[in-house]
Amino acid sequence: MNTTPIILHPVTKDHLEAGLEIHCNPETHRFNPFGPPTPKRFEQALHDWISHWENYGFGYWAVSLIQAPKQIIGFGGVMDTMVGTQVGLNLYFRLSPTAWGIGVGTAIAEAGLDQAFVQQHRDAVLGLVRPKNLPSRKTLEKVGMLAFDTCKDVPDQEPSLIYRITALEYANRKK
Numbered sequence: 001m002n003t004t005p006i007i008l009h010p011v012t013k014d015h016l017e018a019g020l021e022i023h024c025n026p027e028t029h030r031f032n033p034f035g036p037p038t039p040k041r042f043e044q045a046l047h048d049w050i051s052h053w054e055n056y057g058f059g060y061w062a063v064s065l066i067q068a069p070k071q072i073i074g075f076g077g078v079m080d081t082m083v084g085t086q087v088g089l090n091l092y093f094r095l096s097p098t099a100w101g102i103g104v105g106t107a108i109a110e111a112g113l114d115q116a117f118v119q120q121h122r123d124a125v126l127g128l129v130r131p132k133n134l135p136s137r138k139t140l141e142k143v144g145m146l147a148f149d150t151c152k153d154v155p156d157q158e159p160s161l162i163y164r165i166t167a168l169e170y171a172n173r174k175k
Helices: 013-023 039-056 104-119 134-144 167-174
Strands: 006-010 060-065 069-083 086-095 124-130 146-151 160-166
Touching: 006 069, 006 104, 006 146, 013 039, 013 060, 013 086, 039 069, 060 104, 069 104, 069 124, 086 104, 086 134, 104 124, 104 134, 104 167, 134 146, 134 160, 160 167
Parallel strands: 086 124
Antiparallel strands: 006 060, 060 069, 069 086, 124 160, 146 160
8 A cells, every 4th residue: 555645636737837847857758769748749748638637527637745735746647548559548657756766656556546446437447658667567566457468659669568457456456
């Protein structure tokens, strides 16, 4: 059970500056063969995240620690999107390097799974991860997700892994 005390804020346009700082940082994309997005591309992603909140009432969060509620240290949660060739709820997290290794990713993942299965009553959650991204893979596995498929999403590179957890697996894990 993760005990990292975090605050989950629905994303808004006010999170643009923190989002650019985190998402456009090459260090936070060290396993991404495409590197970080351009500021314009991240701005579009943030717009899409806000639209998901407006249309569905949930989505990715801006994340802070309880002891510093105004300092955004990451983004994550679940949102409907394409994962490989499948449409489904994607579990996502991207953190400032200052938030690595202290349980924030696990806390976001746990909250995202709760959102998906307890509040939204979904059948499954997916997560797309590069094979060499061992920290993210470890986080997905810690919350009960298992690699179940691959996706050839990067030309001339090893396929990405698609992790999944079903509602039944989640319920059994919580017993």
